[in-house]
Amino acid sequence: MEPNAIRMKAIAINFNEIRVYLSKNYYNGISSKFYLKDLESDELILLTGDALDSSDDPDFQKYAFHVSFHMGRVYKIVDAYGLTCFLDFSYLSMCKEFDELYFYEGDDLGNCYTREKTTFKVWAPLSTGVILKIIKDGKDFLYPMVRGLKGVYSYTVEEDLENAHYFYLIKHAGNYDISMDPYAYAASSNGRTNIIVDLQKLSMPPHQLPPLEHKTDAIIYETSVRDFSMSSTSGMKNKGKFAAFTEPHTSTDSGNPTGLDYLSCLGVTHIQLMPINDFATVDEKNPSELYNWGYDPAQYNVTEGSYVTDPNDGYKRVYEAQQMIEFIHSRGMRVVLDVVYNHMHDVNMNALEKTVPHYFFRRNDDGSLSNGSWCGNDLNTTAKMCRKYILDMCKRWQVLYGVDGFRFDLMGLIDIETMKLIDAQGKALDSSFLIYGEGWNMMTALAEDKRTTIQNNRKVPHIGFFNDFFRDTLRGTNQMETKGYFSGDTYKTNDAMKAICNLDMFEYISQSINYVECHDNATCYDKFQISNYDEDEETKKKRLRLLLAAVILSQGIPFIHSGQEFFRTKGGLQNTYNAGDQVNALDWNRKDFEIDTVQFVQFLIHLRKNNPCFRYADYDMIRANVQLENIDHRMIQYKLHQDDGEYQDIIVYFNASTDSVEVDVEDGYTVLHHTEKGKIIDGKLSIDGVCMAILVR
Known part of the structure; x- marks a missing residue:
């Protein structure tokens, strides 16, 4: 319809009030009377009301009428000259009585x-x-x-x-x-x-994984279905598909394991999959033509067709995703699903808006769409049927597909009550269920005290948050040139100690998702090429190893981005959400080139799993058994005690400076790991620059 040709429109703005808009180009917008016509009964009702001040509207004269009507019936408005238009009920969804x-x-x-x-x-x-x-x-x-x-x-x-x-x-x-x-x-x-x-x-067979005793027992590894297998180096046949995760004995060009064989050997406990629900910007019949991470949801309720071997087969849409998850379970790992219940790709083209207009998307006071997501819309999670829909879909992914947790994209746009209900529902079905997300405080049309932000973490004590203080302190901010402690800014030594064992930021330590790299922004390897441009390649890699060690050994829940353990690069690019396979696909041959670092990460994961002092579940245990000390304003001494585990006492030294630091060693300690193969001599140990050591007793 040509908007400029509209002469009359009528909107029900409340359950007993109608607004009529008459074009000022049509009889100057003046009509002596209006009727409401019920097209089912042909009843014609003369409307009584008033013309409203329309001096602020150059196009329409506005009229207000109070009248009763029946929902579900078709009505027309008729003016004094016989002009008609349908009565539009779609704005009633914004009334407070609607829910x-x-x-x-x-x-x-x-x-x-x-x-x-x-x-x-x-x-x-x-x-x-x-x-x-x-x-x-x-x-x-x-x-x-x-x-x-x-x-x-x-x-x-x-x-x-x-x-x-x-x-x-x-x-x-x-x-x-x-x-x-x-x-x-x-x-x-x-x-x-x-x-x-x-x-x-x-139907999915129930998986028989042992319960997750504490959330801090989790070690999360993030990957994309497409990126995981798309490279020619992956050794997988079903490239970019769910089915790639079900292929056994895949290997690199050199014959070393890739895929699930590799991940099960690495030792992580949870695979976080970037969105696998249907998203908008990849042509499912021609998936190689366009690339996208998937944070542009089109349908929340079905899987992404480009990840299926035949996107027109309804059973494969479900079954191949189920198989992928079942195979991950069979290797002893759980699956966390990245969900995007904060916005949709196109507010006008999805089933939610088409079934109930103006209801599922949050509005500002003036009626305009809220846009805290910077994607043109925010889901209206406080609306009861929107909240129910999110809960219903979360239950479906958990029951029909067998997922073991959710990572919420832009969780700060979702209200606290909805997140608490999702958490309670997930825990009722599976006591080991894990929920965490991005707690950034976005400018959405929802009161700040109701947003699930990191600032409000104490209101949702069982939900985790990506810890940006941890990231920025240890790695540096998202600005490529900034440095953190491990890239050499030793002025941040005290803050780094706080990040490694943060007693103040959260209600529970299990809320801290400790990360320095994820799909967003540059990889640490690419960032260090800029922030530490004056250092040689080996020194940069030593720093990256220290960073990985801090992620894995800190108190809280460690989070690793796929390929981080072998210095993944995206060629210096940051937001690569549509940059294509050449940039985003995981280069498995790089794993072979950096096998020493991969083995180091395996060692660290083994150390964490076998020593509960690195994964204490409450602050009282941390206060009683963990001590951190700033050595010479450049090195961190991280001292841990435990009653169970491989060792009774453990000391980790992180030296991010370029200077050697000598420490006195108590009797009974031996060196478990030293970057430069250092030894204790006469009760002393030298920790070289950009080096770490682990002592045990």
């Missing part, structure tokens, strides 16, 4: 398939009609759905619809719009239709 009137508690939205029949239900309380379109055996079938309580439209088709395709035609203000099903289980390529599958054929 009370239309919140639906049922767990039966979407399609419920049996061989004999399939029942479809969609929550669309503002619509004036919904048509179900089924595509089966090359033929189209249309079924008008029946409006029920709380604005839920339903229809049952009495035949076997397995593998049939479908979508909804939803009517708002006289126009039908095509919408996918927000609760569907599968879709065809690029989200053209949803597909009906038999869930009885897709």
